[in-house]
Amino acid sequence: xxxxxxxxxxxxxxxxxxxxxxxxxxxxxxxxxxxxxxxxxxxxxxxxxxxxxxxxxxxxxxxxxxxxxxxxxxxxxxxxxxxxxxxxxxxxxxxxxxxxxxxxxxxxxxxxxxxxxxxxxxxxxxxxxxxxxxxxxxxxxxxxxxxxxxxxxxxxxxxxxxxxxxxxxxxxxxxxxxxxxxxxxxxxxxxxxxxxxxxxxxxxxxxxxxxxxxxxxxxxxxxxxxxxxxxxxxxxxxxxxxxxxxxxxxxxxxxxxxxxxxxxxxxxxxxxxxxxxxxxxxxxxxxxxxxxxxxxxxxxxxxxxxxxxxxxxxxxxxxxxxxxxxxxxxxxxxxxxxxxxxxxxxxxxxxxxxxxxxxxxxxxxxxxxxxxxxxxxxxxxxxxxxxxxxxxxxxxxxxxxxx
Numbered sequence: 304x305x306x307x308x309x310x311x312x313x314x315x316x317x318x319x320x321x322x323x324x325x326x327x328x329x330x331x332x333x334x335x336x337x338x339x340x341x342x343x344x345x346x347x348x349x350x351x352x353x354x355x356x357x358x359x360x361x362x363x364x365x366x367x368x369x370x371x372x373x374x375x376x377x378x379x380x381x382x383x384x385x386x387x388x389x390x391x392x393x394x395x396x397x398x399x400x401x402x403x404x405x406x407x408x409x410x411x412x413x414x415x416x417x418x419x420x421x422x423x424x425x426x427x428x429x430x431x432x433x434x435x436x437x438x439x440x441x442x443x444x445x446x447x448x449x450x451x452x453x454x455x456x457x458x459x460x461x462x463x464x465x466x467x468x469x470x471x472x473x474x475x476x477x478x479x480x481x482x483x484x485x486x487x488x489x490x491x492x493x494x495x496x497x498x499x500x501x502x503x504x505x506x507x508x509x510x511x512x513x514x515x516x517x518x519x520x521x522x523x524x525x526x527x528x529x530x531x532x533x534x535x536x537x538x539x540x541x542x543x544x545x546x547x548x549x550x551x552x553x554x555x556x557x558x559x560x561x562x563x564x565x566x567x568x569x570x571x572x573x574x575x576x577x578x579x580x581x582x583x584x585x586x587x588x589x590x591x592x593x594x595x596x597x598x599x600x601x602x603x604x605x606x607x608x609x610x611x612x613x614x615x616x617x618x619x620x621x622x623x624x625x626x627x628x629x630x631x632x633x634x635x636x637x638x639x640x641x642x643x644x645x646x647x648x649x650x651x652x653x654x655x656x657x658x659x660x661x662x663x664x665x666x667x668x669x670x671x672x673x674x675x676x677x678x679x680x681x682x683x684x685x686x687x688x689x690x691x692x693x694x695x696x697x698x699x700x701x702x703x704x705x706x
Contacts, residue, residue: 364693371690372697378686382679383704389675392667395560395610397617398580398591405580405588407627408648410435417451420524420531427454428527432534438631439540440643442508447483447536450500451527462487463501464531465524470515470540479511483521501525507540514542517639541643545571545632548645549602552625554654559611559663563625563652567605569598571642577630579607579651583619590619594630605630611663618659625651 391397398405410433417428428451435446451459463485470478485503505521512519521536550566563579577594592607607625628651631641691698 368690368694368697371686371693372701375683375686375690375698375701378679378683379701379703379705382676382683383706385679386676387706389672390616390666391610391613392608392669394593394595395608395613396591396593397613398588401591404578404591407578407580407629408436408646411437417527417530417532418534420533425527425530425532428452428459428530429454430532430534432536434536434538437538438629438641438643439507439538440645441542441544442645444504444506445536445538446502446504447485447521447523448500448502449523449525449534451525458500459527461501461525461527463503463523463525466503466521468505468507468510468512468519468521470512471518471520478515481505481507481510481512483523485523505538508542512540515540516542539639541631541639541641543571543642544644545569545573545642546575546598546603546630546644548647552652554652556657556662559665561609561611561614561623561654561662563592563607563609563654565605565607565628565651567598567603567644569600569603571632572599573597574633575605575630575644576633576641577605577607577628577644579625579628581609582624582626584622584624585620586624587619589617589623592625610667612666614659614662615664621659622654622656624653627651 412431412433414429414431416424416426417430418424430449430451432449433447436443439445449461449463451461453459466483466485468481468483472478483503483505485501487501503523505519507513507515507519517540519538519540521538522533523536524531524533526532546567546569548565549568552563552565555562555564565577569575575594575596575598579592580588581590581592583589590609590613592609594605594607598605607628609623626649628647630644630646632644634640634642687698687701
């Protein structure tokens with residue numbers, strides 16, 4: 304009985320569909336009749352979907368256009384960001400991109416609650432520390448300082464009871480221990496003599512650590528108001544001199560760019576990383592120039608580039624000054640991973656007053672940049688053409704990020 308009833312309903316629906324196909328009611332959508340498959344196999348719920356198709360198609364088209372607009376914006380951003388950010392080579396960049404490299408010889412300072420011997424801290428006492436450098440080449444000296452203040456910043460009486468430096472090793476071998484003298488001479492940061500600021504210096508080359516290669520840890524024990532505490536200073540020492548500077552630097556104009564040429568006698572062949580900072584005539588940091596290449600032993604030239612378009616675009620006040628040059632031999636698969644050259648601290652060379660507009664405005668070109676721009680450009684063109692198929696006006700009015 305139930306099956307017969309179901310067949311009856313189905314027959315009625317099919318009869319209605321056949322009649323409506325042959326003679327649609329007045330006002331019925333022509334699109335609905337035209338959309339019926341010629342096979343005649345159409346379920347009853349499809350008729351309603353077909354009749355609502357014009358509205359659905361419009362909604363789908365709007366959604367698709369929105370998606371294509373978003374895709375175009377993304378591909379344009381990728382293309383333009385890469386193109387704009389690679390106008391200058393890796394070896395010559397605005398120094399604002401790497402603020403931590405602006406003043407490499409600036410003291411490293413820290414403030415932390417007093418760490419008590421035996422564990423715990425005294426948050427009512429703040430220990431202010433400084434060290435003049437972290438990486439040290441052979442023959443260099445590092446200076447340390449520490450002082451104590453209360454929560455209001457008022458100096459507290461501090462006395463250094465012991466300071467020992469020792470190389471850190473992981474293979475069980477022992478290293479010499481060196482006493483580091485500290486004195487209450489008021490030379491620490493923001494310190495005045497007699498306020499409890501202590502300072503000391505370590506010169507590994509003049510001690511039993513002269514041949515040690517790696518991290519040297521100095522542990523300073525002290526007391527504040529009768530309570531004992533300690534602080535740790537770490538430096539990375541390189542007893543090797545892989546290369547030394549030889550002769551005065553000079554400035555040359557080469558292929559539309561400014562180049563600083565530094566001479567060096569290379570004792571150990573390998574890849575050298577040398578970095579110099581460039582200031583404008585007002586002392587404002589302007590550019591970071593980096594040399595990264597292989598050098599053989601013997602007399603060599605290290606060339607630090609200030610790219611022409613960087614000069615042309617940013618128009619720094621001339622003349623420029625090269626300062627604070629440091630370099631090292633990169634060592635792979637060992638710790639430490641570098642052997643340091645002697646640093647050239649402070650002003651190295653002040654050049655000519657040639658106008659920035661006299662340098663080349665051409666963008667940097669390289670195999671990698673050309674390859675990436677080509678591929679990103681293909682993606683951008685495809686995104687444009689896909690959107691143009693549905694909304695040509697949207698493509699014409701699109702604002703690119705390229706500048």
